[in-house]
Amino acid sequence: MSKNKFYVTTPIYYVNDAPHIGHAYTTILADVLARFHRELGDDVFFLTGLDEHGQKVEQAAQKRGMAPQAHCDDLAPRFRDLWTRLEISHDDFIRTTESRHVKVVQAILQSVYDKGDIYQKEYEGLYSVAEERFITEKEAESGQFREVKTIKEKNYFFKMSKYQERLIKYIEDHPQLIRPEHRKNEMLGFLRQPLGDLCISRPKSRLSWGIEIPFDRDYVTYVWFDALINYITAPGYGTDEQKFKHWWPASVQLIGKDILTTHCIYWTTMLFALDLPLPETIFAHGWWLIGDSKMSKSLGNVIKPLDLIEQHGVDAVRYYLMAEMVLGADCNFTPENFIKRYNSDLANDFGNLLNRVSGLIGKYFESVVPPCVEPTPADLEIVRQGEALGVKVQALLQEYKVDAAINEIMNLIRAVNKYMEVQAPWKLAKTDLPSAGRVLYVATEALRLSAVLLRAVMPQKAERVLEILGAQGTGLAWGGLKAGTKLETHPPLFPRIEVEKQ
Numbered sequence: 081m082s083k084n085k086f087y088v089t090t091p092i093y094y095v096n097d098a099p100h101i102g103h104a105y106t107t108i109l110a111d112v113l114a115r116f117h118r119e120l121g122d123d124v125f126f127l128t129g130l131d132e133h134g135q136k137v138e139q140a141a142q143k144r145g146m147a148p149q150a151h152c153d154d155l156a157p158r159f160r161d162l163w164t165r166l167e168i169s170h171d172d173f174i175r176t177t178e179s180r181h182v183k184v185v186q187a188i189l190q191s192v193y194d195k196g197d198i199y200q201k202e203y204e205g206l207y208s209v210a211e212e213r214f215i216t217e218k219e220a221e222s223g224q225f226r227e228v229k230t231i232k233e234k235n236y237f238f239k240m241s242k243y244q245e246r247l248i249k250y251i252e253d254h255p256q257l258i259r260p261e262h263r264k265n266e267m268l269g270f271l272r273q274p275l276g277d278l279c280i281s282r283p284k285s286r287l288s289w290g291i292e293i294p295f296d297r298d299y300v301t302y303v304w305f306d307a308l309i310n311y312i313t314a315p316g317y318g319t320d321e322q323k324f325k326h327w328w329p330a331s332v333q334l335i336g337k338d339i340l341t342t343h344c345i346y347w348t349t350m351l352f353a354l355d356l357p358l359p360e361t362i363f364a365h366g367w368w369l370i371g372d373s374k375m376s377k378s379l380g381n382v383i384k385p386l387d388l389i390e391q392h393g394v395d396a397v398r399y400y401l402m403a404e405m406v407l408g409a410d411c412n413f414t415p416e417n418f419i420k421r422y423n424s425d426l427a428n429d430f431g432n433l434l435n436r437v438s439g440l441i442g443k444y445f446e447s448v449v450p451p452c453v454e455p456t457p458a459d460l461e462i463v464r465q466g467e468a469l470g471v472k473v474q475a476l477l478q479e480y481k482v483d484a485a486i487n488e489i490m491n492l493i494r495a496v497n498k499y500m501e502v503q504a505p506w507k508l509a510k511t512d513l514p515s516a517g518r519v520l521y522v523a524t525e526a527l528r529l530s531a532v533l534l535r536a537v538m539p540q541k542a543e544r545v546l547e548i549l550g551a552q553g554t555g556l557a558w559g560g561l562k563a564g565t566k567l568e569t570h571p572p573l574f575p576r577i578e579v580e581k582q
């Protein structure tokens with residue numbers, strides 16, 4: 081396998097927010113892709129971080145009677161610690177208040193200004209305090225924006241409109257840029273209206289918690305213009321050209337559908353202004369919903385990942401989030417669905433197969449893996465499915481169909497459980513021990529292959545399965561499990577969740 085480069089990003093989360101399942105979802109998704117690409121031998125850079133400037137942060141700090149930086153420093157560990165608990169394997173964690181980022185933002189502002197793509201003008205318009213941006217009349221009428229007031233002030237503007245035609249053409253020529261397809265169409269629809277210029281400054285008289293504009297010290301940078309730049313600061317833009325050239329453009333930038341415009345319009349045109357290539361893909365996933373509403377702090381309906389981890393373990397949480405949501409569509413979170421999927425996929429299918437093979441090899445072979453002698457057509461059918469699985473999963477993940485990839489793995493597990501039922505090695509063991517051994521080898525080897533593939537999703541439990549099978553470090557070729565290996569004894573890895581009948 082040739083060593084490809086894979087650079088994946090998550091949005092940088094607002095430091096003020098208490099992390100919930102929505103934030104955890106994007107980050108786990110990026111982690112699964114990063115781990116999978118590492119598994120393939122690719123060179124991976126996985127970036128996540130925090131968005132720390134802007135009015136909301138300033139106000140929250142004021143409320144607590146703290147300096148904004150101290151407030152951010154105090155809150156940042158909530159995200160960092162959660163990522164550790166969730167086994168997130170990021171390579172860098174960027175905070176927009178770090179000097180490495182501030183310097184890059186200022187250098188970019190200066191160069192875009194020098195180039196003539198930033199200008200000053202007086203502007204009177206509707207401003208949403210909650211969203212921290214000027215909005216159009218139409219947006220105001222939509223009722224989706226809170227705390228709207230009219231503001232008249234001098235500001236700096238980025239000539240986004242200049243790049244409108246180029247962006248339309250680029251999107252049309254690069255269908256993989258905005259995915260899924262319906263989001264691409266949404267953005268092309270948006271671009272049918274004339275694109276305005278982007279107000280990228282805030283007067284310090286109104287907001288001081290931001291990156292100072294280098295050519296006018298009375299202003300700070302609009303939080304989105306600052307935040308988006310994190311994606312190039314971290315891989316070394318302006319500081320380490322070699323590193324930057326290696327990583328940029330990003331392979332995939334994962335976002336929720338709520339921040340589609342900022343990424344597909346603001347970010348892309350900013351990159352045009354900087355003469356930088358656009359990312360290969362911006363992938364917008366749907367929302368986790370509670371009932372009909374988006375899970376969000378302002379609605380007070382959030383599910384806290386730590387509570388779920390405490391109850392069911394990290395791997396079960398990661399598995400559920402990845403298997404349940406069809407990438408691109410919204411998904412309802414309910415504790416009932418969580419338990420249902422856990423019990424069916426992990427306790428009944430995956431966990432049960434492990435318990436069965438290790439129990440039977442324990443009982444009839446003193447826990448030593450038997451050889452597979454003279455495989456029958458039924459055995460070879462499982463071998464065929466097992467050998468095909470890696471390629472199938474890889475193809476689906478390359479299409480960002482994580483749920484479908486997991487389902488393929490589970491299909492093999494289900495096929496092996498059926499094969500066990502039909503072959504009944506517990507019966508064979510009484511009359512024909514080598515045949516019982518053959519069946520158990522095939523089933524255990526298929527389980528090992530599934531565990532190798534599930535390692536990206538469930539790093540702890542899948543690794544534990546491989547440990548039990550004495551097969552750590554093995555890959556996707558059939559036969560990684562060696563006859564003669566002594567299996568470890570273990571308690572069930574996925575005990576059923578018993579729901580008390582009301």
Ligand code: MSP
Pocket residue numbers: 090091092093094097101102103105106131307308309334335336337338339366367368369374375376
């Ligand atoms: N700070 C900006 C992003 C700047 S990126 C340069 C921001 N932050 S946020 O904290 O609000 O996080 C937004 C991201 O969190 C979403 O794009 C999405 O990836 C994730 N989610 C937050 N709530 C979500 C759901 N209810 N469901 C799924 N993901 C959502 O916007």
